[in-house]
Amino acid sequence: MQRCDRTVRAGAALAACAVGAAWAQAQGAVTFPAVSPQAIVDHVKVLASDAFEGRAPGSRGEERTIAYLVEQFRVLGLQPGNTDGTYIQKVPLVGVTADPAMSLAFEKGTTSQTLAYRDDFVAWTRRVVDRVALDDAELVFVGYGVAAPEFAWDDYKGVDLSGKMLVMLVGDPPVPDPADPSRLDPKTFGGRAMTYYGRWTYKFEMGAEKRAAGVLLVHETGPAGYPFSVVQGMGGEKFDLLTPDKNMARAAIEGWMALDRAKQLFAMAGHDFEALKKQAATRAFAPVPLGATASIVIRNSLRTVDSHNVVARLEGSDQALKEEHVVYTAHWDHFGIGAPVNGDRIYNGALDNASGTGALVELARAFTKVAPPPRRSILFLAVTAEEQSLLGSDFYARHPIYPLARTLAAINVDSLNIYGRTADLTVVGLGNSDLDDYAAAAAAEQRRRVGGDPEPERGGYYRSDHFPFARQGVPALNAGGGSEFIGRPPDYAKQIREAYTAKHYHQPSDEYRPDWDLGGAIEDLQLLLKVGYRVANADRYPEWKGGTEFKARREQMLKEAGVR
Numbered sequence: 001m002q003r004c005d006r007t008v009r010a011g012a013a014l015a016a017c018a019v020g021a022a023w024a025q026a027q028g029a030v031t032f033p034a035v036s037p038q039a040i041v042d043h044v045k046v047l048a049s050d051a052f053e054g055r056a057p058g059s060r061g062e063e064r065t066i067a068y069l070v071e072q073f074r075v076l077g078l079q080p081g082n083t084d085g086t087y088i089q090k091v092p093l094v095g096v097t098a099d100p101a102m103s104l105a106f107e108k109g110t111t112s113q114t115l116a117y118r119d120d121f122v123a124w125t126r127r128v129v130d131r132v133a134l135d136d137a138e139l140v141f142v143g144y145g146v147a148a149p150e151f152a153w154d155d156y157k158g159v160d161l162s163g164k165m166l167v168m169l170v171g172d173p174p175v176p177d178p179a180d181p182s183r184l185d186p187k188t189f190g191g192r193a194m195t196y197y198g199r200w201t202y203k204f205e206m207g208a209e210k211r212a213a214g215v216l217l218v219h220e221t222g223p224a225g226y227p228f229s230v231v232q233g234m235g236g237e238k239f240d241l242l243t244p245d246k247n248m249a250r251a252a253i254e255g256w257m258a259l260d261r262a263k264q265l266f267a268m269a270g271h272d273f274e275a276l277k278k279q280a281a282t283r284a285f286a287p288v289p290l291g292a293t294a295s296i297v298i299r300n301s302l303r304t305v306d307s308h309n310v311v312a313r314l315e316g317s318d319q320a321l322k323e324e325h326v327v328y329t330a331h332w333d334h335f336g337i338g339a340p341v342n343g344d345r346i347y348n349g350a351l352d353n354a355s356g357t358g359a360l361v362e363l364a365r366a367f368t369k370v371a372p373p374p375r376r377s378i379l380f381l382a383v384t385a386e387e388q389s390l391l392g393s394d395f396y397a398r399h400p401i402y403p404l405a406r407t408l409a410a411i412n413v414d415s416l417n418i419y420g421r422t423a424d425l426t427v428v429g430l431g432n433s434d435l436d437d438y439a440a441a442a443a444a445e446q447r448r449r450v451g452g453d454p455e456p457e458r459g460g461y462y463r464s465d466h467f468p469f470a471r472q473g474v475p476a477l478n479a480g481g482g483s484e485f486i487g488r489p490p491d492y493a494k495q496i497r498e499a500y501t502a503k504h505y506h507q508p509s510d511e512y513r514p515d516w517d518l519g520g521a522i523e524d525l526q527l528l529l530k531v532g533y534r535v536a537n538a539d540r541y542p543e544w545k546g547g548t549e550f551k552a553r554r555e556q557m558l559k560e561a562g563v564r
């Protein structure tokens, strides 16, 4: 059963073989049931049907989705996952819709530019108020807007930016490798891999920290990871967790502008965008007042929304361990009904993430049949509002039903591989935690190699529901798909990725098609089943590897809880 041979190449994977082998010896034979591709397709056909209206939080689509999932878990015989005896965790959200009748004006002396909403920029406020206005706020270019002490990097240099409109670049500062200037320095911001400093969510958080009036990100397809059309889609109703301060600590304005318009703004203000962008990639960079101002008014309509995570529990078989959990997550939500594209207004989200949600149900089914049953408990958590910056999983991670110190791992499923089997397995953020070793061991048993994210510059580790768990300290795994499709040309993975990002990602055309090939996805799910099961039965907790940004937090948490 255990194959630790030359198909394994990485050192980490060899260590994983040792983990797997020791585990296999200790446990004896385990029967893992098969996961059915047809069952997943059946779930997708329901969840991504027009009747579910794109599964927006707070919509009729949510009601139908929640009812469907609760029924699935109930029929499987899983326990209600909430300690109040229900399968529901309430997630109070506020929905803020900005009136699209807004424009953004830049002014320098007697010259001015007016940007058109959607075509040139998208902006919103996360403040829970009817109206926000900036009147001639001074524009200041702050480069990448990064303050990262561990890389001796500070784009702000102590400049007071309160009340200013900050213009920021997306992505990490691209610092050349001193040894080979043709590539990025792997020791600064992870080289090609995106760190959290590159994420747009981080940039807006910095705007709040600097007490800025607003933050405008300059959209560039490469560093952002998606085309401007995706940014344009960010313009509808925005959800947030309902916080006591009504988000008044956030910058009043958050938004994006198209690259061309940024260049025009810099030119009008007498600056060269490309030259300043180059400076911004150096430690010497300091904020550059553009000598121009920005004005904008945003009117909001507001509503509070009771959204919900669905949570089901399979109780562990070991009396001493059943209060400890392994969590599987998948987000059930998508964008609902929105701006029409080619006449279609329903954002069905078949791949993203009806597929992962269906997989979550089927993983739960498999766990009810695995023999012997797992010693620790398994939690199946279908979360809301992932598309609104991971709100449902963030809510759970901040208000866990079962203590995080006794939660061994979070394993996330977001968008299955629908393109067939792969010779390898992609582990996003490979090398972060011991869970990667478990994944490598299970992959080796499938005679698959393990590889890192082929596009680490897109920051995949920060972009789905495992991340809020990681941020709180819980080791978290996001693995699936691969870069080498069996029987396909070497660039096939890149082709399908690019085609999907350009045509279907967050578009109404993300629908179920009969040509989906779940062969690879089924292998991934069998693997994730084994990983979670083995963690649930292991003698020791999985840990973060040294040097990861989450390790200290976990150790502190375990210490405080007296786990060690």
Ligand SMILES: [Zn+2]
Pocket (backbone or CB within 6 Å): 352, 387, 506
């Ligand atoms: Zn998505």
